[in-house]
Amino acid sequence: MKLIPTKRTLKRWAIGLGIVLGLLLLVNAVMAWRTEARFRELVAAVRAEGDPASIAELAPPPIPVDENAAALIDKLSPRLDEFDKEYAEFYNTDLGMQLDNLAPGELLTDEQAAAMRAILDRYPDLEQQIHDAMAAPHYASTADFSLAFNPFLEAQLERMQKLRTFARFVNWRVQTLLAEGKHQEAVDWSLSLLEFSALVKGEPAIVSYLVTIAIRNIAFQDLHQALLTGPTDAATHARVDEVLKRLENETNLEKVLRTERALSITASIDQGWNQAPPVLGNMLGWPIKQFFLPPIELYDEIIPLANVPYPKARKEFEAGGTVAVPTGRGVLADLLVPSLEAAMRSSARDVALIRSLRVLNALQLAGEDAQGLADINLPAEATTDPFTGKPLIVKKTDQGWLVYSVGEDLKDDGGKFDLAEDNGFGPTQGEPEGELN
Structure with a gap:
């Protein structure tokens, strides 16, 4: 029995190894091309929407x-x-x-x-x-x-x-x-x-x-x-209402998310594409580059949520939702979701404070006879709790008005603002007040 392969056998092995290596190089080239093509498609789609696709833009x-x-x-x-x-x-x-x-x-x-x-x-x-x-x-x-x-x-x-x-x-x-x-x-x-x-x-x-x-x-x-x-005279109350109304109308979380996507695209290039020499990076870097594609794609799911009432948007981040963690899009996408959800939560809290202060201002203008939301001249959308879709809670206490949203825990804590259990405004001394800075 011969232990040393013949020249003919070695030649066959070499040919087989060459074929395998050739196939691997072909697969690698295809995957590298597909990764680059997908990235270019994503960036082109962003620009086609009229959105920035880099920090420079x-x-x-x-x-x-x-x-x-x-x-x-x-x-x-x-x-x-x-x-x-x-x-x-x-x-x-x-x-x-x-x-x-x-x-x-x-x-x-x-x-x-x-x-x-x-x-x-x-x-x-x-x-x-x-x-x-x-x-x-x-x-x-x-x-x-x-x-x-x-x-x-x-x-x-x-x-x-x-x-x-x-x-x-x-x-x-x-x-x-x-x-x-x-x-x-x-x-x-x-x-x-x-x-x-x-x-x-x-x-x-x-x-x-x-x-x-x-x-x-x-x-x-x-x-x-x-x-x-x-x-405070009537003219000042009117100006306060005008500023608060305009403030809410000009809040544009969708635009914020679109600018954040431009930063994500630049981060992908800096941390994925520019980490290796061009030839080596183009041929062998595609597994790393692929990690950066799902987060960019994730924005297509999250950006539309900026214009959805918060109670409905929130469900999409919970188990079974379209952007719940794990997203199935990889680690980077999973890490991105909490920051985007936090931005939406902060936006909802901001709206809750705008509306609560607007209601408080209107109640003061209405005078001593006012008993609640029915006695002020504000549209229903301006008196709605963004966290629940229900009216803000309004209470007339011995110290003054208490106006608030139940906040992200969806629980009425009686106007307790110290730890942001509720979001709103209360009377001077004697009622808990929110930590706003």
């Missing part, structure tokens, strides 16, 4: 600097940093810690107001610049849209932190104005910040959208306090 048309709130904010960035440092230092003092413990609607003590005013008085230039920025007619993001995904996201987070500081300055200005009894000025500053938050929708991506909601929440808290702590 998110860049807005240029606007004159003096008309662009974003450009005006860039100019005051150093002063915002200086204020932010003093702001943080203040909250490490006894007065600052006491400020965090004020009861809902409670005005600053004289000592707190004096300390905060002393800091604000060091920034008269910043106050005027903030006022000018909020009065600007346009907002075109000044982000560097030529950056790759990770650097862009890092830079965007830093830019959005400036907007948080911007809103904190306004919040302090409102609180000190209320302490001084300058009620109408406090209302005006609060409404200006709300209108500004609507302009900031020009910033792309979900992370920017969530910061916009945080800014808005600060303005909601200030406006709510201003409405409760001073006399």
